[in-house]
Amino acid sequence: MLTISQRGIAMPASPIRKLVPFAEAAKKKGLTVYHLNIGQPDIETPPAIMDAVRNVQMPVLEYSHSAGNESYRRKLTTYYKKLGIEVDYDEIMITTGGSEAIRFAFLTCLDEGDEVLIPEPLYANYLGFACEAGVRVVAVPSSIEDGFALPPTDVFARYITDKTKAILICNPNNPTGYLYSREEIEAIGKICKERHLYLLGDEAYREFCYGDTDHTSVLHIAGLEEHAILLDTISKRYSACGARIGALVTKNKKVLESALKFAQARLSPPGLAQILGEAAIDLPADYFDTIKEEYLQRRNLLVSRLNSMEGVFCPNPGGAFYAMARLPIDDCDKFCQWLLEAFSYHNQTLMLAPGTGFYATPGLGKNEVRLAYVINQTAISNAMDCLETALKVYPGRTI
Amino acid sequence: MLTISQRGIAMPASPIRKLVPFAEAAKKKGLTVYHLNIGQPDIETPPAIMDAVRNVQMPVLEYSHSAGNESYRRKLTTYYKKLGIEVDYDEIMITTGGSEAIRFAFLTCLDEGDEVLIPEPLYANYLGFACEAGVRVVAVPSSIEDGFALPPTDVFARYITDKTKAILICNPNNPTGYLYSREEIEAIGKICKERHLYLLGDEAYREFCYGDTDHTSVLHIAGLEEHAILLDTISKRYSACGARIGALVTKNKKVLESALKFAQARLSPPGLAQILGEAAIDLPADYFDTIKEEYLQRRNLLVSRLNSMEGVFCPNPGGAFYAMARLPIDDCDKFCQWLLEAFSYHNQTLMLAPGTGFYATPGLGKNEVRLAYVINQTAISNAMDCLETALKVYPGRTI
Structure with missing residues (x-):
């Protein structure tokens, strides 16, 4: 059958x-x-970035580099620099939406049966990508009474086993809207260093923070360079969910090398949408x-x-x-x-x-x-x- | 570490x-x-389909349906009908390139450790997708002396084990250029029926056949409806490799249902490129x-x-x-x-x-x-x- x-x-x-x-x-x-x-x-969706696609001159819509167009990646370094994130263009891999960045991170950092810790409630599709990759999501409960703040680090540590390879933090959080403080990201970074875990930062909503607290990226934390993997997307930032453009950003060369092999198998990220993403870097500062x-x-x-x-x-x-x-x-x-x-x-x-x-x-x-x-x-x-x-x-x- | x-x-x-x-x-x-x-x-790339993207009117570049825009899928049924393939629009799932169609087929039909038979030499990225999914590629040797024709069915049958779940045929073939005859596709279909295997047909190059032999699709074979999964792409057809638009087409409802869950996790295929794909159906018949x-x-x-x-x-x-x-x-x-x-x-x-x-x-x-x-x-x-x-x-x- x-x-x-x-x-x-x-x-x-x-x-x-x-x-x-x-x-x-x-x-x-x-x-x-x-x-x-x-x-x-x-x-x-900003008309200026849609115009960039409308004005495209490209006789053959060719495969791009598997890691994305170099011109786009070079421009993205200026976007990150403004956020206080110093990266080289070859530390950025353009992905098919944030979804693919999550997928590549799971495939690269975890094997079948390995565990990733994620504060709960969590973005439902993490469970899908984990199922696809044979990875086990271990949910660390956060509480509505605390406004879904990061669980205390000793609670977090209790969930770590020999199989744990990574902690994934969505900041600001989907579904809770919780914005993690610098102290919280540092605390989770400390666990990752001590226990040799990757810190995966899903920062799809970083532009939308409403209080006095600045957004803290996993790439802001000194000493965490080998551990931190930023999972990014233009979907929410520029209201371009349908474009399917994201990025995996890390200073860890071995992670990049492995992720590139997964990227090569699927040839390239969407070409037209990369033009849109590149144009977005030129939006006015007050956008x-x-x-x-x-x-x-x-x-x-x-x-x-x-x-x-x-x-x-x-x-x-x-x-x-x-x-x-x-x-x-x-x-x-x-x-x-x-x-x-x-x-x-x-x-x-x-x-x-x-x-x-x-x-x-x-x-x-x-x-x-x-x-x-x-x-x-x-x-x-x-x-x-x-x-x-x-x-x-x-x-x-x-x- | x-x-x-x-x-x-x-x-x-x-x-x-x-x-x-x-x-x-x-x-x-x-x-x-x-x-x-x-x-x-x-x-x-046909200027008419690039123009369709240039003329796009879409205030918000939204997520599309996870299976792709309904209008595009409905139009694709007319494309397939001309090829003698009768499918409903909901038997078509738009994918991010043919690559994703292959990936979804592997994930849906095979578990970790399961085997897929593929005539060798083969498209190198099958090995990548198999590695990603924990699937074992069992290569069935074809020979340059025979022009890389399908190995005799008894040779094929010898490679089938309890772990075998599918046979994958690329037709016409990459890398060999071999065009399988109707008899060969029927013979391989017969094995699939007898041994309860899926028949995955990668038909990326179907428009490019040079002899008197017509192209035979896995969806042309009567009685094979539950087994046949067509893996398609517009990349080569319309010289639009960078668009990243493909399709998974099958009459098997359970396969569609499972593939849709993988599709939902990644939200939607590229939106701008779907417009290009849809416009391609209107290219003149002599294109x-x-x-x-x-x-x-x-x-x-x-x-x-x-x-x-x-x-x-x-x-x-x-x-x-x-x-x-x-x-x-x-x-x-x-x-x-x-x-x-x-x-x-x-x-x-x-x-x-x-x-x-x-x-x-x-x-x-x-x-x-x-x-x-x-x-x-x-x-x-x-x-x-x-x-x-x-x-x-x-x-x-x-x-």
Whole structure:
């Protein structure tokens, strides 16, 4: 009999996409559905970078270098330099989205059966890439009461075994929006040095930090050069999720050498999108200011509305464009489906991402949801009206 | 100590790229280097499909569906229909190049330690993807004397074990250019049915067939619907290697379901390049005629020149734009390096791909080279002058 591989069966389905049919059915009924469920920003892709693609002169759309166009990599060094990250162009490998950077890091640093520690809740697709690579994700619980801060280092250390090869930190965090302080990144770096672990830094949202705290990159920490691998992407930075351009950046030559072999097998990253990525380096210095201000207003609105609802708790996230909230509900998967299937308020409803999808530990996150503030403030306000009403009538409410 | 994974170490480096520094040095010395080493066509990317990208109107470059844009997949059904392949749009998954289609097929059909049979010589990157997925490539030898035809089915059957899950056929073949007949594809299909194996068909070069024999797809064979997985790409078809757009096409719903989970983890295939791919379906029906004629002339020139050289044998390839030739030399790796390092003829030399890089079995292919006829006829003619001269003076010549 023809069989599907064990990993193909074990591979997790997207926790967000399983609600899509219910959202489609709600829209067919004529409802407005506010999408707070997915990290697809509504911000315009900068016209200047789309123009760079429109003006492309290239008689043959050839393979690029497997590590990406040298001109792009050289320009990226100036982008990183402004952030206080000193790297040479050959320490940068252009990848097909941040996704591929994560994949190459897993393949290079871990073998089948090896373990990577990740604070939980976590970006769901880490579990997919781990399954693909036969790697075990060991989730280190962080708590909503602490606003999802880094677990104390002694707690972290307790999870390290002979199989542990790396710690992965998403900063600012998806799904929690938590912005790790320099002290926290240094503390985790110290563990990595002591225990000979790689520190993988997923910094997809670094431009979106809202407080006085500056963003700390894994590449900012002195003495951690051999351990730190930056996993980057232009998806959120320039609202160019569909481009599929990311980067793996490290000073560790052996990691680069191994990652390049994986990169050579797939020949090259997308060519047209590299042009777009390269053009983005020339965006004016104030490009992020307006966008950050907009996200900040949205966050403030969303978080204050949530915390004003009875029984709801939402820590104030310091970055990214996500918030995790605890709701007075029995089961977030049921609740999110019910919102789409059985609820409406003035002919509107909302779509949320169930918290369970972001926990590797079964049973956790059952009364949590992730909200992405990627819709405008009027829409957020309307969505919060819906949520407030829904929580008063949901059959599985716990207060 | 920080360690690189075993698979990162085992991952093969590109056999072609290791000669690149020698080619660069030759050029620095002022030599003209004819590149017959790599499958990067010199054919212009059709301006009409580049224009489709130039004219893109898309305020936000969003994630596409993980299986690719529905409009593109619907249009692709018309492309396949013209080839006699009847598929629904939801039996097509757009991938990041043909590379990702191969990767998804390996991950879905095989587990760590499982085996895939592939006629040898073979496309070198299969070995990379297999290493990445922990899959074992079992090479079934084909012979230059038979023009690299499919090994007899009883020979094939001898290589099947309990671990064998799939047979992979590249048709027309890279690196040999061999075009499998309908009888051969049916014979291999019969083994797959009897032994419950997947038949993976890499058909990247299907448009480039030069004889009276029509191309036979794995999806042409009746009764093989559950077994056949077509691995496709626009790279060679439309000279758009840098776009990174391919497809995995199958009627097997379970395979599609599993592959979709791997696709969801990486979110979506490249967005700009999907526009280019979709536009390509509207190219005039005679688009391939001129290009095919050009490749045919080049093949005829290349093969006749090769076979007129003393001690050289090159079977006449029926498709793709590659030929494998046996040369009167001691060691193709040494010879190819020597051509770049120590030889010149009228200030010119040529770059070839050593045959050894296309064999999984150590020691095979030592007196073979692959030649890609992706340069114009004048250049081919000059390159053949160089080769002919080189073979007379190469210190390791065997006649």
